[in-house]
Amino acid sequence: MKKVFFVFIALFVLCAFVGASDVIIVKVKVQLANVRTEPSFNAPVVTQLKVGTMLEANGKKGDFYEIAVADESGKISVGYIHANTVEIVQAEGEEQAQAQEQPEAVEQEAANEEAAEKEAVEEAPKPEVQEPEAEVEAQGEFAQPRTGIGLMAGYALPSGYGGGLAYGASFSFGFSANFGIEISGLRFQSAVDEPAEADRETALSKGKLAVMPVQLSLVVRFPLSPSLTPYVLAGGGYFLNNYTLDSGVQGDWEGLGFTISEKIENSIGFHFGVGLDVFMGSKLAIGAVVKYCMSTTKGKWTMNETVSKIEASGELKDLKLKPFIVGLGLKYFF
Amino acid sequence: MTNITKRNKRVLLTVIACAAALTAFLPLKARVQDGWRIADLPPLADQSHPVHPKLDGALNRVYNLYLAKGLSGAKELVAQRGMIDMEGDMIRAVAVGRTRGLRTGDFGAAQIKFGILRLGGRVETSYNELVQCLVPINALAAIADLPGIDLLRLPLKPRPLAATVSEGVAKTGADTWQSVNPYKTPGEVKVCILDLGFNGYQSRVSEGELPSGVTARSFRSDGLIGGSGTGTVHGTACAEIVYDMAPDANLYLVNFGTEVEHHSAVDWLINTAKVNVISYSVGWTNAGDGNGTGPINEDVKKASQAGIIWVSASGNYAEDHWEGTFRDTDSDKWHNFSGSDEILGWYVPAYYYVAAWLSWDDFGTWSGTDYSGSNQNYDLNLYIWNGSSWAYVDKSDYVQNGIGNDWPTEAVGYWYSSSSTYWGISIKKTSATRNCKFDLFTMGNTKAIEYNVPGGSLSSPADSAESVTVGAADFLNDAYATYSSRGPTNDNRIKPDFCAPTRVSTESYGTTAFSGTSSSTPHVAGAFALLKGKLPYSFAQINTILQGRALDLGTAGKDNQFGIGRLKLTK
Numbered sequence: 051m052k053k054v055f056f057v058f059i060a061l062f063v064l065c066a067f068v069g070a071s072d073v074i075i076v077k078v079k080v081q082l083a084n085v086r087t088e089p090s091f092n093a094p095v096v097t098q099l100k101v102g103t104m105l106e107a108n109g110k111k112g113d114f115y116e117i118a119v120a121d122e123s124g125k126i127s128v129g130y131i132h133a134n135t136v137e138i139v140q141a142e143g144e145e146q147a148q149a150q151e152q153p154e155a156v157e158q159e160a161a162n163e164e165a166a167e168k169e170a171v172e173e174a175p176k177p178e179v180q181e182p183e184a185e186v187e188a189q190g191e192f193a194q195p196r197t198g199i200g201l202m203a204g205y206a207l208p209s210g211y212g213g214g215l216a217y218g219a220s221f222s223f224g225f226s227a228n229f230g231i232e233i234s235g236l237r238f239q240s241a242v243d244e245p246a247e248a249d250r251e252t253a254l255s256k257g258k259l260a261v262m263p264v265q266l267s268l269v270v271r272f273p274l275s276p277s278l279t280p281y282v283l284a285g286g287g288y289f290l291n292n293y294t295l296d297s298g299v300q301g302d303w304e305g306l307g308f309t310i311s312e313k314i315e316n317s318i319g320f321h322f323g324v325g326l327d328v329f330m331g332s333k334l335a336i337g338a339v340v341k342y343c344m345s346t347t348k349g350k351w352t353m354n355e356t357v358s359k360i361e362a363s364g365e366l367k368d369l370k371l372k373p374f375i376v377g378l379g380l381k382y383f384f
Numbered sequence: 385m386t387n388i389t390k391r392n393k394r395v396l397l398t399v400i401a402c403a404a405a406l407t408a409f410l411p412l413k414a415r416v417q418d419g420w421r422i423a424d425l426p427p428l429a430d431q432s433h434p435v436h437p438k439l440d441g442a443l444n445r446v447y448n449l450y451l452a453k454g455l456s457g458a459k460e461l462v463a464q465r466g467m468i469d470m471e472g473d474m475i476r477a478v479a480v481g482r483t484r485g486l487r488t489g490d491f492g493a494a495q496i497k498f499g500i501l502r503l504g505g506r507v508e509t510s511y512n513e514l515v516q517c518l519v520p521i522n523a524l525a526a527i528a529d530l531p532g533i534d535l536l537r538l539p540l541k542p543r544p545l546a547a548t549v550s551e552g553v554a555k556t557g558a559d560t561w562q563s564v565n566p567y568k569t570p571g572e573v574k575v576c577i578l579d580l581g582f583n584g585y586q587s588r589v590s591e592g593e594l595p596s597g598v599t600a601r602s603f604r605s606d607g608l609i610g611g612s613g614t615g616t617v618h619g620t621a622c623a624e625i626v627y628d629m630a631p632d633a634n635l636y637l638v639n640f641g642t643e644v645e646h647h648s649a650v651d652w653l654i655n656t657a658k659v660n661v662i663s664y665s666v667g668w669t670n671a672g673d674g675n676g677t678g679p680i681n682e683d684v685k686k687a688s689q690a691g692i693i694w695v696s697a698s699g700n701y702a703e704d705h706w707e708g709t710f711r712d713t714d715s716d717k718w719h720n721f722s723g724s725d726e727i728l729g730w731y732v733p734a735y736y737y738v739a740a741w742l743s744w745d746d747f748g749t750w751s752g753t754d755y756s757g758s759n760q761n762y763d764l765n766l767y768i769w770n771g772s773s774w775a776y777v778d779k780s781d782y783v784q785n786g787i788g789n790d791w792p793t794e795a796v797g798y799w800y801s802s803s804s805t806y807w808g809i810s811i812k813k814t815s816a817t818r819n820c821k822f823d824l825f826t827m828g829n830t831k832a833i834e835y836n837v838p839g840g841s842l843s844s845p846a847d848s849a850e851s852v853t854v855g856a857a858d859f860l861n862d863a864y865a866t867y868s869s870r871g872p873t874n875d876n877r878i879k880p881d882f883c884a885p886t887r888v889s890t891e892s893y894g895t896t897a898f899s900g901t902s903s904s905t906p907h908v909a910g911a912f913a914l915l916k917g918k919l920p921y922s923f924a925q926i927n928t929i930l931q932g933r934a935l936d937l938g939t940a941g942k943d944n945q946f947g948i949g950r951l952k953l954t955k
Contacts (some may be wrong), residue, residue: 244565251568251920302564307933307955308919310567351568353920357955358932362920364568 060362076115076136078103083135085301087127088116088376091194096129097121105131135195162234193273195224196383200337202236204377210360211368216375222269230269232283237262238373243291252367255312256299261371262290263343265321277329285290289345289371291316303353312351315365319345333373345371388801395686397892402782414415420727420774422718422810438528439793440537442468443477445553447524452495456597458521469612474506475841476868478644479527480535480754480789481513496822498616499530508605511647512753516605526716534788539642540679542666544579555859555885559627573913575626576636578649579619579666581611582814583891585637588707589942593624593891599657600637603649612641612916621892622665622906629910631670632917633661638945643671645678646869652692660916660923663909664691664851665902667699667843669741669825670793674840674847677750681848688850692922693923695909696851697901698842698880701830701871702824703923704730705841706788710762710811710819719811719822721835727767729808730829731779732801738828739797740809746784746819759786760816764794769806777807792820795829808834821876826887832866841869852881856904857950859885862937864945868901871944878948884908915953 078099086093089111097119099105107115114130121127149241199221206216218236239260245253265287273279293314303310323341332362349366434451436444446468450458455473461476462468469476469911481496496515497507500776503526519527528536544804559719588594602609610616623635632742636657640646653659654896670680684694689847711720718726732738742764748756767774780794797811799930812820846853846869856865871879884904887897915926934949942948 099518245565247570247572250566250570255567257566299565303567306561308567353567355921355929358928360569360921360925360928364920376583383642 061085067120072139073107074115074138075140075175076105076107077139078105078131078135079137080135085119085129086114086130087129089116089130091132093130096127107131107159118355122186126225142303163336174210175287187271193227195226196222196230196271196279196335198381198383200379200381202234202337202339202377202379204242204339204375204379206236206238206261206373206375208238208240208259208261208373210372211309212243214239216373216377218377220379220381222381224271227273228271230271231263232269233284234267235264236375238375240373241356252365254314254349254366255292256296258288258294258296259314259371260292260294261373262292263287263319263321263345265319265343266288267321267323271327277332279327279329279335280324281327282323282340283325283341284320286318286320287343289317289319289343289347291347291371293349300328307356309356310352312349312366314347314349314369315347317371319343319371333383337379337381337382339375340380341375341377343371343373343375398615402807403445403659411738414663418663419723419725420808421714421716421724422726422787422812425717425767425776434783435783436525437783437787438527438533438535439524440535441780442538443475443524443528443536444782445779445830446475446521449523450524455521462521471518474520475524476508476539476642477517477519477524477536478539478642479515479517479530479533480531480537481515482534496530496532496697497530501529503530505538509603509644509648510915511644511651513904514647516642516644529593531778532820536899539644540642540668540671541642542646542668546568555619556629556911556951558911558914561918561953562631562696566918569917571632571917572658572940573633573661573846573917574632574636574687575630575633575663575909575913576638576653576657576659576665577619577623577626577665577909578653578882579622579664580641581609581616581639582618582619582623582637583610585609585620585623588620588891591891594620594627595631595635598623598635598637601639601654601657602646603616603640605641605645609637609639616834617736618665618902619894621890622902624892625888625898625906626889626910626913628664629907630913632918633913635911643668646680647683650687651783654687654692659692661909661913662687662694663697663906664694664845665900666904667697667701667845667846669701670743670791670795671844673743673745673747673750673755674823674842675874676847676849676875676877677747678844679753681845682752683851683871684848684850685847689917691923693927694851694876694914695711695912696846696847696848696853697905698846698853700856700867700900700902701843702838703836704829704869705825705828705837706833706835706871706895707822707837707840708835709821710813710816712723712813712819717813719813727808728824728834729806730826730833731804731831732807732828733804733830734802735800736828736830737772737798737800738766738807738826739795739799740764741793741825742780742809742811742822743791743793744822746820747841748789754789755791757786757789758784758792759790760784760792760818760820761814762792762794762816762820762822763812764796764816765810765812766796766799767808767810768801769808771805774808783814787918795882838866838870840874841871842871842873843869846879847871847873847877849877851877852908853947854897854901854905854908855880855883855945855947856886856901857883857937857946859888862935864948865899867899868904868945876941878944878947880944880946881942882908884951884952889933911951911953 082097082098085097105117109116113133118199119129142223144275203217207213216238220234242254242257244256267283267285269283271281291314321343327337329336352363354361483616500517503523504520508516638648671680713720746758746760761784778796780796784790856868885908886903887899890898933949935952936949939944
C-alpha cells in the first residue's frame, strides 16, 4: 500500500513538473534510497524510496538531486536524494521532446491510476521506513564520509635498528566521501645493536629504543564498493622517544668503575602510507595499513668514572628513526 | 781400624791445608780497599797533551794518539774504548753547526756537509745544526776546524734499560678491559715502540705474538731494524708487552742509534705516522742536566705538544748512581768521596763492559736547542784494581771554559777485563770557581756501587715533566726493584709517576725473564693505549684515572720509588 502511495506521489510529482523547462527524470537504482531534508549526509532522512521509483528532479545541489516528496499526510516538501542512488532516465535538455511526445499519456496514466494508487497507499503497511536503520543504511551510501575509531597492532621495522611489535589507536574524521583526517598514536620498541666503529661516537649504544609517534594524517579514500575502501595518507607528528641502555653493557662498565647513561630527545616527524578498509557490515571494518615514518632526533651521553670522579659527555647526533610500520586493525565508523 | 783412622786424619789435614792455602790466595782476587788518594798513585802517563778546542775529550785523545803513535795507535785505543764507533779508519761523530736552529737543507748545513766530504768524511744523516758523519781519524782536527762547525764530538748514545735479561706479563687487570666494547670512541690507537732494535719481530708476527699489521721503520743510518751489530730483541719484547696489554692497538716499531737519528724519528712519528702513544724503554746519560731539559727531553716536549703520550722508563741506575758536591778536604784538587778516599769503586764480572758518565750542575740555560754551557772544568779518570792498587786506565778531560756551549759532562768507557775485578773513578777539579754538584752513572756493576746514592738516578728523558715515567716492581709481590731509578729530578719533582710489573715473560726472551724498567714501561704505555681505545677520555684524563686506581706502595702517596703506585686498571 505504501509502495503504491509513493509511486503515486512520484508520478504526481512527475506529472506536475512535466513541461517544466529544467526537469530531470531519475530512477532509484538501489534497493532503498534515503531522501533527506538537506543536500547533506548529515541531514535527517524524511523518507525512503525503493528501487525503480521514478522521480522528477528539480535540479542538483552538490551530489544531491532536489526532488519533491509527500509525507503520509500528503504534504509536499522539497527533499534531496544522493546522485549515487539514482540513475538518470532523462537528462536536462531532453525533457522538452519527451514532454511534447507524452504529455497527455502521462497525465492520463496518472489520472487513471490515482484511485487505485490511493487504494494501494491506504492498504500499504507502514513500510520499511519504520524498519531498523542498519538494514536500510549503507548499501547505497558506502561512499559517504566516514568518522570512526580504530585499534591497530603490527610490526615496526625501523631502518638501522631491530624490528619490534607496534600497536596503537586512531580516530578518523571524514570531511567527505574522499577526504578526511586521522589522528593516531603508535608505540613500537626496537632493539639497538652495538654501533659500527665509524658511528660509535655519536650513535646509540646497544639497548632498546621505544618510540611513540602521535601523528596527524590527511586521508584520501577511494571507496570502490560497499566493502572495500583503499586509501592513502600522509602527514606529520611528534615522536615521543625513549632509550634504555642494555643492562649487560651497563653492568660491564659498572664492573670497571664507570656509570654510563644515554638520553634522547623527542622529535618532529613525517610519514606517508597506504591502507585498505574491508567492511564487515556498515560500521565495522578490518583495516590494513603500511606506513613509513621519518624523524631525526639527537641526545646526550654521559660517562662517569667513579674512582676519580671524572666525567665525559658528548652528543648523540643524527639519530634517524625511519620505521616501516605494517599493521592490521579494527575500525568502527559512527 | 787404626789405619783407617789415620788415613781419615790425613785426608782431613789435607783438606784443611788446601782450604788455608785457598784462603791465603783469595785476597789476590780483587778486594778493593778504601782510602786511596790520587797523589799516592803513580802519575798518569799522558796527563798533558794538546787540547783542540773544537774536539770533545774522547776525539781529542784519539787525535793526539794518532799524532803520537800513528793510525794504528789511535785505532788501538778506539778498539779498547767501545764507546767509539768505527768503520774502517773513520769514527762516527757529530758536527755541531755554529748556527743553532740551522735547518736541514740550509746553506750553512750544506757548507758543513760539503766540507766534511771534501776532507774525506762521509755524511750519514743530519738534523738541524747536527750533522752525523764518519770522520777519518787523520782529519779529525781539520774537520773540526771547518768554518761553521762549533764542535766535533761523539754522538750521544742511548742505553737499553733492560736488565741483562728480561721478560714479562702483567697482572694489572688489563684482561678485564680487553673484552669490553669501546664506548663513544672509534678505538683506533697507534702506539710506537721507539727503541734500539727489533730483532725477530717478523717471527713474532708469524707466531701471533705481534699483530700482522705492524709498521717497522729504521732511522739508523745503516737502516738496520735489528739495531747495531747482531741486533737486539729488546724492542721486540717491549712491543710484545704493548700488544699483550692493548691487542687492538696499531703498532709502530721504530729504531734509532744516535741522538741525530732520534730527532728525525720523533719528527716522523709526530708528523707522518701521527702516533698516539710512545713506549720508550731507552735512557740517556749525560744528555741533560736532570731538570727535564736537554735534546732528548725536547723531543718528548714536542711529542707531548702534538698530543702524544710519552711513556719513559725511569732507568735501571738506582744502584749505579752517585751524586754529591765536590769536596776536597786535602786540597789536592781531587774529590774526596769519604774521608781520604778519592776513588769510587764498583765490582765488575769478567768481560762486562765498564763505563762511567759524569755531569755537574753547570749546564747553563737551555735554549730549546742547546745549553748556554759551562765554565767549570772538571775531569773524570778511570782506574782498575790490579789486586793491590788502583791502576790508571783512561780519562775524560773535555775542557769546559765557557767558550762556546761546553757541556759539563765527561765520560769514560767502554773497557772490560778478562777477569772480574773492581773498577773505580776519580773526579778532578781542573779549573773551577765553585764546588759543583755531580751526578755519576756507572756501568758494569752487578751490585750497588760504592757510596751509592739511589735518589736522583733518573736517566733522560725520565726526568721530563711531559713524560709519564715508569719504575719497576716485581710482578709476583710488588717488591720494589732495587735497580729501578728513583727521583727526584734535579729541580725536585717526584719521579717516577708509576711503577709497573717487571720480571715477566715474553717470547722474545724465551725462558729468561724480561726484567728492568724496560719491561715495566710497555705495560703503562699499553694501559694508556688500551684505555684510550675503550674510553671517550683524553690522555690527560686517562692519566688521572690511572693515577686514581694505582695501588699505593711504599710511602703513602706519591713517592720517588713507586710513584703514585703500581699500575692497576681495575677500580
